[in-house]
């Protein structure tokens with residue numbers, strides 16, 4: 001990559017004509033797949049090696065800066081060395097707490113044209129199921145800095161939502177209205193392929209989109225377990241929505257006891273069927289991101305009051321929010337207002353993880369964040385979603 005105007009200059013710290021060094025530096029830098037390692041290499045090469053006491057000219061400093069930026073952004077050349085540094089594995093970072101994760105053993109007992117019965121008591125209404133696009137997605141190994149990923153076609157996790165739809169008082173005298181509202185909701189989400197499952201307030205489980213297909217439930221989103229990074233979860237995660245509404249700062253779940261029981265049975269069936277770890281059962285508020293301003297929490301359903309324990313799951317609000325530590329996202333005060341204190345633990349852990357990783361790589365947090373943003377953009381490009389301009393934000397049922 002020729003850099004005009006540098007041919008006759010000396011680069012501070014290098015003390016050799018740039019015309020000789022540039023090709024060597026460029027060759028070396030472009031073989032460093034890890035952007036953080038590349039950053040460190042370039043910092044050493046362009047400034048850290050300068051002799052103490054030697055004055056650098058302003059032009060020399062600006063040339064070093066140009067060289068630094070150009071080579072930092074240069075595309076990576078193939079590298080046979082697979083031992084590149086890891087993400088989320090910097091020294092001293094403890095793994096997220098994890099309880100023993102037993103996958104339920106649930107099987108299909110009976111199937112009719114409109115209903116399925118499972119061995120744990122789960123009943124699914126199947127008469128309204130629609131098809132979508134076939135599921136196909138890529139996962140990204142969090143231990144390697146590569147952006148091509150691996151192809152998959154089975155569900156990797158579950159994202160829990162609330163429909164944010166109109167609710168009637170949950171009382172016997174409202175029975176007729178409760179039924180009408182629930183049925184209209186199912187029709188709406190079916191028409192828009194919003195979720196794979198909706199659990200109405202009586203605990204009826206409606207299959208909306210086939211499990212093999214894609215539902216439009218998570219938009220721009222990020223999650224990670226101990227091995228994989230997931231970006232934009234419509235394809236990789238199943239969407240399960242409660243007929244309920246979220247209120248900012250709400251501490252208790254709005255779900256009815258019947259919904260809780262049904263969600264527990266449904267989660268058990270899906271986890272057993274697809275071998276889904278508890279770590280990959282999360283809420284929309286934990287995964288939703290806005291790629292335009294690089295902030296999390298574009299959607300805030302189940303921001304702090306999801307009944308993990310009621311569903312037989314560990315409290316995943318404790319887990320570091322993946323978009324923060326993996327891709328350097330931030331959040332604003334409005335997001336904090338909408339969450340409860342449970343999710344703050346995940347935010348705090350993610351920020352601490354980010355700080356430790358930046359330190360382990362020898363760079364400041366701001367600079368480290370920029371390299372993570374670069375990786376996020378590269379992954380979006382791999383997924384064919386480079387623009388952050390078409391955020392679909394209206395999937396919640398009206």
Ligand SMILES: [Zn+2]
Pocket residue numbers: 160161162217284299301396
């Ligand atoms: Zn949602």
